[in-house]
Structure formats: C-alpha cells, structure tokens
Amino acid sequence: MTAVVSTRGLVKQFGRVRAVDGIDLDVRAGDVYGFLGANGSGKTTTVRMLLGLVLPTRGEVELLGGRMPRAGRRVLPRVGALIEGPAHHRHLSGAANLALLDAAGPGGRRRDRRRRIAEALDQVGLGGVGRRPVGAYSLGMRQRLGLAGALLRRPELLVLDEPTNGLDPQGIAEVRALLLDLHRGGTTVFLSSHLLAEVEQLCTRVGVLDRGRLVLQDELARLTAPTGATVVDTPAPERVRAVLDGRVLAADGGRVVVRGPDPAEVNALLVGAGVPVRGLALQRPTLEEVVLAAAGTSADRVERP
Amino acid sequence: MIGTELRKTFGRPRTWVTIAVLNALPVLVAVLLRLTDLAPRPGEGPPFLSAVLTNGALFPLAALAIVLPLFLPIAVAVVSGDAVAGEAQAGTLRYLLARPVGRTRLLVAKLVAVMAFVLVTVVVVALVGYAVGSVLFEARPAAGTSVSGTSLTTEELAGRTLLAIGYVAVSMLGVAAFGLFFSTLTDSPLAAALGALAVLVTSSLLFTLDAASPIAPYLPTRYWLAFVDLFRDPVLWRDVVRGLALQGVYVGVLLTAAWANFTTKDVTS
Numbered sequence: 001m002t003a004v005v006s007t008r009g010l011v012k013q014f015g016r017v018r019a020v021d022g023i024d025l026d027v028r029a030g031d032v033y034g035f036l037g038a039n040g041s042g043k044t045t046t047v048r049m050l051l052g053l054v055l056p057t058r059g060e061v062e063l064l065g066g067r068m069p070r071a072g073r074r075v076l077p078r079v080g081a082l083i084e085g086p087a088h089h090r091h092l093s094g095a096a097n098l099a100l101l102d103a104a105g106p107g108g109r110r111r112d113r114r115r116r117i118a119e120a121l122d123q124v125g126l127g128g129v130g131r132r133p134v135g136a137y138s139l140g141m142r143q144r145l146g147l148a149g150a151l152l153r154r155p156e157l158l159v160l161d162e163p164t165n166g167l168d169p170q171g172i173a174e175v176r177a178l179l180l181d182l183h184r185g186g187t188t189v190f191l192s193s194h195l196l197a198e199v200e201q202l203c204t205r206v207g208v209l210d211r212g213r214l215v216l217q218d219e220l221a222r223l224t225a226p227t228g229a230t231v232v233d234t235p236a237p238e239r240v241r242a243v244l245d246g247r248v249l250a251a252d253g254g255r256v257v258v259r260g261p262d263p264a265e266v267n268a269l270l271v272g273a274g275v276p277v278r279g280l281a282l283q284r285p286t287l288e289e290v291v292l293a294a295a296g297t298s299a300d301r302v303e304r305p
Numbered sequence: 306m307i308g309t310e311l312r313k314t315f316g317r318p319r320t321w322v323t324i325a326v327l328n329a330l331p332v333l334v335a336v337l338l339r340l341t342d343l344a345p346r347p348g349e350g351p352p353f354l355s356a357v358l359t360n361g362a363l364f365p366l367a368a369l370a371i372v373l374p375l376f377l378p379i380a381v382a383v384v385s386g387d388a389v390a391g392e393a394q395a396g397t398l399r400y401l402l403a404r405p406v407g408r409t410r411l412l413v414a415k416l417v418a419v420m421a422f423v424l425v426t427v428v429v430v431a432l433v434g435y436a437v438g439s440v441l442f443e444a445r446p447a448a449g450t451s452v453s454g455t456s457l458t459t460e461e462l463a464g465r466t467l468l469a470i471g472y473v474a475v476s477m478l479g480v481a482a483f484g485l486f487f488s489t490l491t492d493s494p495l496a497a498a499l500g501a502l503a504v505l506v507t508s509s510l511l512f513t514l515d516a517a518s519p520i521a522p523y524l525p526t527r528y529w530l531a532f533v534d535l536f537r538d539p540v541l542w543r544d545v546v547r548g549l550a551l552q553g554v555y556v557g558v559l560l561t562a563a564w565a566n567f568t569t570k571d572v573t574s
C-alpha cells in the first residue's frame with residue numbers, strides 16, 4: 001500500500017496556542033479515511049497544512065509522494081479539495097465560477113474544459129442549473145458546486161472538509177453514494193468531519209484528533225470489532241443471570257451482556273433452560289464509544305484554570 | 306492566470322461603475338463651465354481649467370487634474386486593496402492556492418490586473434475629457450498653448466498629453482503598490498483600501514505643513530501634479546524625473562514587502 005498522505009511530527013503553533021501537536025497521519029491509496037475530531041481540535045488547520053495553505057511550524061507533509069508545500073505545483077493538480085465550506089464569486093454563474101477556477105491553474109486541457117464542467121455539474125446534480133448567479137443558490141447548492149469544483153480534474157485524492165454541511169438528508173445520501181462511487185473508481189478520499197455517523201457509514205480507516213493530537217488511527221473494522229461478548233435481549237434478565245451464572249457482564253433492563261463470542265452457543269444454553277430470548281447479537285463498540293473513550297472532553301469547552 | 310485575473314477585474318460591473326463615476330465629475334465641471342462661462346482665473350483652481358474655455362483640446366488634462374487629487378486615488382486604493390483581501394474575504398483565495406496557483410504568480414497576476422485597471426481608467430478619463438472638450442468648447446487642435454504662454458503644435462500637444470497620461474498612471478501605480486501591500490496584510494478589503502488612503506491623506510497633509518518640509522521630497526504625493534511641467538516650454542523635467550524615481554522606489558519596496566509577506570503567510574481565511 002502506497003502512502004497518499006503522510007505526515008511526520010506535524011506541529012502548528014499559532015502564537016501561544018498549539019493547534020496541531022505532532023501528528024503522524026497515514027492515509028493509503030484506496031482508503032476512505034475519516035478524520036474525526038471535535039470543533040477546534042485542529043482538523044481544519046491540518047487539512048490546510050496538507051494543501052500548503054498553512055505552513056507547518058515543524059514536521060513534514062508528504063502528499064502523493066511530494067513534500068509539501070514545495071511540491072504543490074506538481075501534486076496539487078491531482079488533488080480535489082473542499083476546504084471549510086465552498087466559496088465562489090457571487091455575481092457569476094456556477095459554470096463561470098468553475099471555468100475561472102479551472103483556467104487559473106495547471107492540469108486539465110483547455111479544449112475539453114466545457115465538457116469537464118458539464119460532467120462535474122451533472123455528477124453533483126446541478127446539471128440543469130443554467131446561468132443563475134451563485135448568489136441566488138441555496139446553501140446546499142453551493143455545497144454541491146464546491147464539490148463539483150473538487151471533482152473537476154478527476155483527482156486521485158479528494159480532500160473534503162465537512163462535505164455534507166448544509167445538505168438535507170437526501171443530499172447527504174446522494175453525496176455518500178457519489179463518494180462511494182468515486183472510491184470504487186479508485187479515488188482515495190480524505191474526509192474530515194465531526195459527524196460520527198457519516199464517517200461510520202463511509203470510511204474504511206479512521207483517525208481521531210483531540211486537541212491537536214492524533215489519539216487514534218486504525219481500520220474502522222478493527223476499531224469496531226466484536227468484543228467477545230454477546231448481547232441478549234430478553235424479557236427475563238434475572239433468569240439469564242441464573243442460567244449463565246458468572247458470565248453476565250452487565251444488565252440493563254431487558255438487555256444483558258454475556259461473556260462468549262458465539263451467540264449460537266449462548267442461545268442454545270438459554271433455550272435449553274427455557275429462558276425466553278427475543279434477540280441475540282455480537283457486542284461491537286460503536287464508533288461513538290471508541291471516539292469518546294479515546295478523546296477527552298469537548299475541545300470548545302473552556303474550563304477555569 | 307493573468308488572463309483570468311483580467312477577466313475577473315473587467316468582467317465585474319463594479320469596475321465599470323467606478324470608471325463611470327470617475328468620469329462624471331469632469332463632465333459635470335465641463336457642463337457647468339459651458340453654461341456659466343465662469344472659468345477660474347489663471348493660476349487658480351485645477352490646472353488647465355482656466356485655459357479650457359479658449360481651447361477644448363486641453364480638457365483631457367483638466368479632467369485628469371480634477372480627478373487626480375481624490376477620486377482617482379480612491380478608486381485605485383479600493384481596487385488594489387481588494388486584490389488579495391477580497392479573495393480572502395470571499396474565501397476564494399484558499400481555492401485558488403489549492404488549485405494550485407503559485408503565490409508569486411497570483412500576486413503578479415493581481416498586480417497586472419490592477420495596473421490594467423489604472424491604465425484603462427486614466428485613458429478613459431482622458432478620452433472622455435477629449436470628447437467632452439471638443440463637443441462643449443472650441444477645440445483648437447491646430448495650435449495649443451503651453452503653460453508658459455508659447456504655442457505648441459498639434460503633435461507636441463498630443464505627445465505631451467500621452468506623456469502626462471503615462472505619468473499619472475505611474476503615480477497611481479504607487480497608490481496601487483500601497484493597496485496591494487496592505488491587501489496581503491489583512492483579510493478585509495475595506496481595511497486595505499482605507500490603509501492606502503490613510504497613507505495618501507497623511508502625505509497630502511504633511512506636504513502642506515512647513516514643519517514637515519525636510520521629509521516633503523519623500524512623500525508619495527509630492528510630485529503628483531508635476532505632469533503640468535510637461536506643458537511648459539521648454540519642458541521642466543526635474544520634478545517629473547524625481548516623481549518617477551520616487552514612485553519607482555515606493556513600488557519596488559512595497560511590492561517586495563507584499564511578496565515577502567504573502568509567500569510566507571498562513572492562509573487561514
């Protein structure tokens with residue numbers, strides 16, 4: 001697996017505040033990488049350092065094999081980005097905005113610009129928006145246009161900061177389907193978000209940022225792997241306790257957690273003893289539990305010293 | 306990149322509204338002069354205005370002299386202050402840089418677009434001045450009059466007018482350099498434009514103050530009106546050359562500072 005994004009000891013100091021504190025990101029080709037963190041945990045600063053907008057105080061950023069920010073001219077044309085919300089010239093139409101952005105930098109031929117713009121607009125569902133100025137767009141439409149800008153040159157890597165911001169539930173589902181589709185086509189996606197559900201549904205790997213530190217970085221499947229316990233849903237929890245004496249780890253109403261990695265075995269024991277069972281499941285930690293365990297309190301809490 | 310910046314500058318209605326407003330004042334002055342026939346006495350009021358009633362061909366110069374002290378620098382300060390800070394405020398700067406557009410390249414493109422705006426504005430003021438002058442007043446292009454009282458041939462008058470347009474454009478370039486420099490310091494186009502204007506107001510004010518006479522030769526507005534000297538016979542080059550040198554130094558230093566600041570700055574807008 002080749003590294004698409006890798007940072008080593010990345011630090012950014014703003015005055016006395018250390019926004020990013022020595023993080024080692026490792027995003028590999030083919031990942032959908034979920035970059036999680038509370039508001040103010042340093043996600044956006046990190047994303048900006050990846051793209052060469054903010055210059056690191058210490059440490060290195062390597063993007064598609066090039067040292068940033070020096071290699072920006074070579075590697076950034078292969079990267080599509082949505083950084084902290086979309087931004088456009090309000091008096092111009094969506095297509096005119098994309099044309100200006102496309103003409104501004106290298107990569108992508110001039111001849112097929114019009115076709116690429118039309119394709120990108122179709123991909124995000126703005127194909128029929130016409131010549132309306134962006135100032136008249138809704139928030140969701142602007143978000144879609146920002147996404148179209150990121151897709152314009154068929155990038156190998158998509159860096160998306162909160163891409164579903166301002167979208168309605170249908171829009172969110174559409175964007176999720178689009179990203180999964182692009183991922184199947186070979187695009188690596190780096191998704192920065194504070195929405196756990198979004199990351200849990202999309203991502204294959206997860207990094208968790210807490211107050212500028214990367215407290216967790218692993219495969220999502222491994223983080224939410226079965227814990228070796230079985231959850232039993234039963235109207236008679238006290239009888240479960242009687243049958244499986246010593247194996248009950250926790251009980252909460254009709255929900256009893258029993259040691260044992262095989263629900264079938266647990267089921268056989270309970271049914272054999274005549275205990276009614278409504279449901280059985282392997283116990284898996286949710287991403288939320290994993291993140292809360294790894295990260296401290298909310299980063300925008302400011303306690304008295 | 307330069308092409309897209311030019312398209313951006315001249316594709317927005319605001320640019321043309323600014324130029325139109327800028328031309329309204331000289332036109333108003335011309336109309337009032339025509340209606341009242343009350344020209345300022347020679348040596349008073351804006352340069353060249355006293356001579357306009359007898360020769361409309363001088364009105365382009367009068368028009369430049371009318372907008373030069375205030376209107377033109379305000380327009381240039383607003384446009385140049387908007388150059389980088391406007392993109393930062395709109396949020397489009399981060400997308401341009403991530404596109405990627407090199408920071409030096411972006412700054413050069415912005416500078417070229419501002420220069421183009423300055424040149425177009427000055428030329429339009431002169432052209433509108435010429436049109437208004439020939440329509441409203443008796444134009445005697447066959448023979449103009451120099452400020453010194455001798456006559457100038459048509460070719461001389463045309464050539465010197467072109468030189469004057471160039472000189473005013475260079476003076477405005479100094480304003481643009483201040484605007485562009487402040488524009489890289491802040492994310493607010495308003496603050497950048499006001500910063501450039503504050504410099505000019507300070508300079509104009511100190512220029513009138515005797516106590517500030519030791520620094521007077523270094524004030525950016527000191528030689529602005531030296532283009533009048535181009536119409537003396539013979540041409541009085543001293544102040545024109547000093548003016549060009551002074552603007553050259555300001556432009557060089559400020560653009561270097563703007564470059565140094567912009568290429569090493571964290572873009573957090």
